[in-house]
Amino acid sequence: MFRRIHHLGYAVRDAAAAAEFYRLRFGAAPGEPEPVEEQGIVAVMFPVGESRIELVQPTRPDSPVGKFLDKRGEGFHHVAFEVEDLDAALAELDSAGLDLIDRRPRVGAGGLRMAFIHPHDAFGVLTELVESGEHKE
Template structure:
């Protein structure tokens, strides 16, 4: 995802999709995360059918959404993130599949 300064690779493990991220520039969020915390799990992602509906529902439930609008993510998905302070310290991503 050039706009985010990362390259991605996806692997299936049963019904679970694993995404590996690699920073492509030192100013990317992933590079900054690794500099601060070291290598490891960056976030957990959940597939949703309608990202706008889920963003509205979660915001109404008191979750802090980091994006005002969904962004274009890897593998042609629409994505948004929930602030870790809303999710017990874990960065959570919502992903909506789109036609390729």
């Protein structure tokens, strides 16, 4: 089902400051901040090999990332795996009884179709599935 790790998401209070840290300290090339209104975040991505790091800053305290920061503080938030067919992957996981936060795909950062699996069904890790056309034949 998984093609690769698409990105690792880090919850941060200030995406601009975090992006600048990674740029200065590690030579990363962060992209432009991208608001994702539906999720209540601003996302900044930068490449690391074939994968990316996504810095996610809440735009409102009641967003999922805002609640995460209040409860756990800054740090690792989620892993996103690229899948070839998101609808098929969700159907397979649903039929296996996994608790899907998103039963239907929605649009996330970069305009990609994505969906989340609840952490209690993935050993405590919030898991995102991303359908990306980057590697489709």
